[in-house]
Amino acid sequence: MNIAEYLEQQRLDVDQFLDLIAPTAVTPPTTLHESLRYSLLAGGKRIRPILAIAAAEAIGAAAPGLMPVACSLEFIHTYSLIHDDLPSMDNDDFRRGKPTNHKVYGEAMAILAGDALLTMAFDIISRPDLMKGCDPVRQVRLVQELAYGSGNRGMVGGQVFDIQAENKNIDLDTLQTIHKHKTGMLIRAAVRMGAVAAGATERQLDDLTGYAEDIGLAFQIADDVLNVTGTREELGKNPNTDAERGKKTYPTFHGVEGAKKLADDCVSRAINRLSSFGPSADPLREIARYITARKN
Amino acid sequence: MNIAEYLEQQRLDVDQFLDLIAPTAVTPPTTLHESLRYSLLAGGKRIRPILAIAAAEAIGAAAPGLMPVACSLEFIHTYSLIHDDLPSMDNDDFRRGKPTNHKVYGEAMAILAGDALLTMAFDIISRPDLMKGCDPVRQVRLVQELAYGSGNRGMVGGQVFDIQAENKNIDLDTLQTIHKHKTGMLIRAAVRMGAVAAGATERQLDDLTGYAEDIGLAFQIADDVLNVTGTREELGKNPNTDAERGKKTYPTFHGVEGAKKLADDCVSRAINRLSSFGPSADPLREIARYITARKN
Numbered sequence: 001m002n003i004a005e006y007l008e009q010q011r012l013d014v015d016q017f018l019d020l021i022a023p024t025a026v027t028p029p030t031t032l033h034e035s036l037r038y039s040l041l042a043g044g045k046r047i048r049p050i051l052a053i054a055a056a057e058a059i060g061a062a063a064p065g066l067m068p069v070a071c072s073l074e075f076i077h078t079y080s081l082i083h084d085d086l087p088s089m090d091n092d093d094f095r096r097g098k099p100t101n102h103k104v105y106g107e108a109m110a111i112l113a114g115d116a117l118l119t120m121a122f123d124i125i126s127r128p129d130l131m132k133g134c135d136p137v138r139q140v141r142l143v144q145e146l147a148y149g150s151g152n153r154g155m156v157g158g159q160v161f162d163i164q165a166e167n168k169n170i171d172l173d174t175l176q177t178i179h180k181h182k183t184g185m186l187i188r189a190a191v192r193m194g195a196v197a198a199g200a201t202e203r204q205l206d207d208l209t210g211y212a213e214d215i216g217l218a219f220q221i222a223d224d225v226l227n228v229t230g231t232r233e234e235l236g237k238n239p240n241t242d243a244e245r246g247k248k249t250y251p252t253f254h255g256v257e258g259a260k261k262l263a264d265d266c267v268s269r270a271i272n273r274l275s276s277f278g279p280s281a282d283p284l285r286e287i288a289r290y291i292t293a294r295k296n
Numbered sequence: 297m298n299i300a301e302y303l304e305q306q307r308l309d310v311d312q313f314l315d316l317i318a319p320t321a322v323t324p325p326t327t328l329h330e331s332l333r334y335s336l337l338a339g340g341k342r343i344r345p346i347l348a349i350a351a352a353e354a355i356g357a358a359a360p361g362l363m364p365v366a367c368s369l370e371f372i373h374t375y376s377l378i379h380d381d382l383p384s385m386d387n388d389d390f391r392r393g394k395p396t397n398h399k400v401y402g403e404a405m406a407i408l409a410g411d412a413l414l415t416m417a418f419d420i421i422s423r424p425d426l427m428k429g430c431d432p433v434r435q436v437r438l439v440q441e442l443a444y445g446s447g448n449r450g451m452v453g454g455q456v457f458d459i460q461a462e463n464k465n466i467d468l469d470t471l472q473t474i475h476k477h478k479t480g481m482l483i484r485a486a487v488r489m490g491a492v493a494a495g496a497t498e499r500q501l502d503d504l505t506g507y508a509e510d511i512g513l514a515f516q517i518a519d520d521v522l523n524v525t526g527t528r529e530e531l532g533k534n535p536n537t538d539a540e541r542g543k544k545t546y547p548t549f550h551g552v553e554g555a556k557k558l559a560d561d562c563v564s565r566a567i568n569r570l571s572s573f574g575p576s577a578d579p580l581r582e583i584a585r586y587i588t589a590r591k592n
Contacts, residue, residue: 023448029456032448083411088403107384108459111407112452115379118411119447122418126440136432143439144422151415152319152328156408160325163404 003286007045010053014046017067018074021124035105035113040078042096047219048073048190051287055194055208058274058281063198064133065125069142072121073190076150079117080186082110084159097236121146134197141196149189158182167246172253176217184216191284207273211284214270218291221263224249226296228256234295263292299582303341306349310342313363314370317420331401331409336374338392343515344369344486347583351490351504354570354577359494360429361421365438368417369486372446375413376482378406380455393532417442430493437492445485454478463542468549472513480512487580503569507580510566514587517559520545522592524552530591559588 018040025034049070056063063069085092085100086107092100102110124130125142134142148154158181165174191212195205226235227242228251242249250259270288274281314336321330345366352359359365381388381396382403388396398406420426421438430438444450454477461470487508491501522531523538524547538545546555566584570577 029448029453029460031460032453032456036448079411083407086404086407088407108382109456111379111382111384112456112459114411115375115414116448116452118414119443119452122439123443123447126436126443128440131436136436139436140422140427140432140439143418143436144424147415147419147422151419152325152332152412156412156415157325157328160328160405160408163408164325164327 001282001286003283003290006283006286007050007290010050011046013067014049014053014071014074015041017071021068021071021130031105031109032112032116035101035109036078036117038104039082039101039113040075040117042098044074044077044096046074047287048077048186051187051190051212051284052194052197054283054287055191055200056198057194058208058277058284059195059198059200059204060280061198063194064135065131065139066194066197068124068127068130069193069197070190072124072146073186073193075117075121075124076146076155076186079114079121080150080155080159082114082117086110089159089163118150121150135199138196138199142193145189145193145196149185149192154181154185154189155183158185165248170248175248175250175253179217179220180213183220184213187216187219188212204276207276208284210273211270211288214266214273215288215291218263218266218270218288221250221259221266222292222294224251225256225259225263226294230296236296260292267292297578297582299579299586302579302582303346303586306346307342309363310345310349310367310370311337313367317364317367317426327401327405328408328412331397331405332374332413334400335378335397335409336371336413338394340370340373340392342370343583344373344482347483347486347508347580348490348493350579350583351487351496352494353490354504354573354580355491355494355496355500356576357494359490360431361427361435362490362493364420364423364426365489365493366486368420368442369482369489371413371417371420372442372451372482375410375417376446376451376455378410378413382406385455385459414446417446431495434492434495438489441485441489441492445481445488450477450481450485451479454481461544466544471544471546471549475513475516476509479516480509483512483515484508500572503572504580506569507566507584510562510569511584511587514559514562514566514584517546517555517562518588518590520547521552521555521559522590526591532592556588563588 022037022040023033025037027033052070052073056066082101084090085095086102093103101113131139158178161178162182165178191208195208230239232238254262267288271285274285318333318336319329321333323329348366348369352362378397380386382398389399397409427435454474457474458478461474487504491504526535528534550558563584567581570581
């Protein structure tokens with residue numbers, strides 16, 4: 001399979017559906033809706049929705065409501081970016097080459113846009129029109145997976161660990177705890193939610209959870225490596241920002257080559273987790289390989 | 297029935313359950329959990345959970361998971377208070393006589409505590425251990441009710457309308473739109489969720505929705521009146537703060553006596569909506585009366 005083509009096609013489908021379900025900017029409160037659309041539809045790789053879709057494909061059974069389920073993850077991811085960029089958090093003025101949400105709409109609206117996106121993620125996966133045909137038992141489980149992965153024991157918890165580590169001489173264990181929660185838990189939720197939507201068995205879910213944890217780690221290590229080795233053109237931003245900020249990363253602990261090797265090991269482990277799956281899991285296998293091969 | 301005793305007993309039960317399900321401050325991330333417990337367990341009338349419980353009582357059937365469902369509303373209410381108090385929003389330093397969350401834990405932690413509480417509301421009502429015995433079809437509907445009432449078309453939308461009305465010469469229609477969303481929609485969700493948990497018929501749900509909308513309005517008008525007529529001792533804060541801030545309220549448009557009359561009319565209407573219910577709806581009737589009789 002051609003993974004670049006696969007990712008591009010899925011990305012287009014996800015973008016189209018996000019545009020469809022996000023409230024229009026002419027529906028009141030108009031500024032809120034304009035603000036949340038600004039961030040939600042600002043591009044991005046849509047890796048979490050695509051992972052959910054690929055996990056459902058791996059199971060190979062019908063998964064009613066898969067697209068809303070996949071997109072709910074992007075609502076959560078987008079809210080987390082808006083709140084992380086706030087002046088009291090990372091205080092970032094630009095994201096993906098565009099001014100951050102609070103720079104355009106002000107802090108109050110950015111906080112509320114984040115709150116609205118977070119709430120809408122749960123709205124989407126519980127709406128009868130969007131989730132038609134989905135077994136209610138699965139649906140409740142999807143809500144639980146999303147809440148668990150994005151809350152205090154997941155993504156929000158990771159953001160707290162990250163803030164508390166700022167300007168501190170953290171060890172490798174702490175670095176891993178931060179990433180496991182901040183990025184890992186939502187990637188884990190993405191894969192599990194796709195699998196649950198398609199009616200995975202517990203055994204399949206275990207294998208896919210292992211896969212998700214491995215690629216989550218690979219993804220973060222590869223990001224850290226790219227920050228050192230990428231060019232300005234590839235990254236769309238200056239390289240080496242981590243080192244300049246004195247931020248501890250995987251290359252800090254293992255060197256660039258050591259970190260690359262670690263990421264490759266994670267990818268191999270992730271692919272091995274899929275040994276009981278046939279060709280239906282090829283998209284998941286290729287996504288794992290893509291993580292360390294990508295240039296941005 | 298003695299409504300004061302009823303409210304006090306329910307409040308104690310709700311407080312106890314909130315304490316039980318909120319993560320302990322020794323579980324990492326400890327500061328996050330300390331921060332969210334600080335606001336969640338800071339007292340309060342717990343009117344939303346109590347309305348959910350009283351609505352389930354009115355239906356009179358078993359409602360498995362009623363207490364978590366009721367408490368999820370308080371998680372949402374608490375998150376909204378924390379975010380509303382932030383410097384970029386209302387910039388309040390005190391709430392219920394205690395420093396606001398961000399004054400104690402800083403802005404970043406306050407934003408994250410709010411995000412965590414919001415997410416946990418959905419966690420609670422989808423957790424298999426807490427919701428044991430609840431029909432999954434009802435459970436999905438509860439998620440939908442909570443998301444709808446608290447999101448862009450509900451409470452968050454109301455907060456946006458409120459912010460946009462600041463320092464503007466708003467008319468009565470705008471005032472009503474603000475309150476209908478900012479406080480009304482979560483009160484509506486509370487009553488509906490209690491009813492759904494107990495398996496209300498659509499007809500019962502319609503009647504209770506009407507009741508909820510009427511008391512939501514009565515509640516807000518009574519609050520506005522108390523701000524003018526209450527003493528410092530009764531309110532626990534200075535009276536007349538609305539007028540000093542140039543804020544338009546129901547007394548601005550109708551005068552104090554006119555506003556009181558309007559609130560009484562809402563209460564009568566709310567009680568009339570319950571005409572098809574027997575004595576099981578007495579708590580709801582008494583709560584409606586209490587709204588205009590209370591002193592704080």
